[in-house]
Amino acid sequence: MLSSEKIMVCVYHGPxxxxxxxxxGRLAALYQCPLxxxxVQTEQENNQIxxxxxxxxxxxxxxxxxxxxxxxxxxxxxHKVSDVIADTAEQIQITQLIIGHPGMTRWQEIWNGSIVNELLKKIGEIDIHIIAFQEGRDR
Incomplete structure (x- = not known):
């Protein structure tokens, strides 16, 4: 490993x-760093998936x-998903975080809050990559 970077990708049950x-994987290969x-799942998902x-x-x-x-x-x-992500990122000293665009409407963000905004408040010096999606693109 040549880089001091550490990348973490967050996945949920979307497609x-x-x-x-x-x-x-492409970024980690480029930086020659760990991925x-x-x-993150709920207790219910842990018991009945x-x-x-x-x-x-x-x-x-x-x-x-x-x-x-x-x-x-x-x-x-x-805990909130953003808390689990932030805590995990801190524990393993992540420098870059990759998440998918939440796909919420502006009203949903106002009403429920935005995980992106929550993460920005909690993770400090970590770069966040927000990846946009097209419907039905991959598994």
Missing amino acids: NGERLIRRG FVLH SQDKSERILHWKTISEECHATFMTKTRGN
């Missing part, structure tokens, strides 16, 4: 996890291995 992981993939979600997570693990990434699943408990 674009593979794209995010591969984007992180981590974080999946559907066949579809289970297959998607297995697929992400396979893609992560192809990209030489460390795949992690964390259960959020009573």
Whole structure:
């Protein structure tokens, strides 16, 4: 490893996890640095995961291995997803974070809050890459 960079990709049960992981893999190869993939789930998802979600997570693990990434699943408990992401990033000293565009309307952001804004407040010096999506693009 030649770089002091560390990249973490965050994936959720949407259809674009593979794209995010591969984007992180390309950046990690460019920087010659470690890559981590974080999946945050609820307690309920931890106890009762559907066949579809289970297959998607297995697929992400396979893609992560192809990209030489460390795949992690964390259960959020009573914490916000942004707290789990920020805590994990701090623990492993991440320098760059890759997330998918949340796809919320402006009204949803106002009403529910924006995970991007929450992360910006919590992670300090970490660069955030927000990846835009097209519907149905990949698995």
